[in-house]
Amino acid sequence: MPRRTRRHEHRGQRRKDVLHERDGHRANDFRCVGCRLDVSVHAPGTAHRNHCPQCLASLHVDRRLPGDRASPCRGRMEALAVFTRPDGEWMIVHQCLSCGELSSNRIAGDDNALALMRLALRPLQDTGRASRTMINL
């Protein structure tokens, strides 16, 4: 039977230390928008991880400079292409699905090799297009 009389006045919630609020234990960690994987920013091989190592998806938070967090878009960014820097490093080009903006980022050491390889082979996937290009050479 539910209690009818109230013994105490309603007390406000006890204050808690919300660790993930500001500069807490996971201030910079993020959860992937594509596959919901919890990703730590500490990545082997890069200091600026911005994409999920599993599905390579990213989030549109930066406007012009990397890390400025000034974009109001917050759209999901899908990996569009792979290119090589002159020193041989692979870079991923992301495109925002909601506003079409492009950005590039270095790959990390634990990025999914299969996903990277599929991305790199995508121009050669259409054999008609590729062979026409080779014949035209």
Added chain:
Amino acid sequence: MPDTSNTLKIHTFTCAWCGLTATRFAADGAMRNHCPSCLASRHVTDHVEGGPSDCEGRMSPIAIAVLRTGDWMLIHRCVRCDELTSNPVCADDNQLILMRMAVRPLAQPPFPLEALGSL
């Protein structure tokens, strides 16, 4: 007001990298924004804010992206301000540079490709 219907309407531009004079419209009527010979472009549109850009830097081709339809897009990066743009590939673009960009990542893989065979 002078009658302009008789004037030459073939717009041309000069490539910022190789100096080739190219027509603004390709043979199939598509708008062209990069040089068909060296694929370099010029940074005239601001894609972050929109509207014209005051950078005017040279944009070099860096990557090839593929749309769902199978069409190739050319991704340019401005050498002055590092902004990225994407444009459709024209029919008369230099196929050697296109193919070189497409297979360039495969020549320098960041991981041993033998590992993919055991998957």
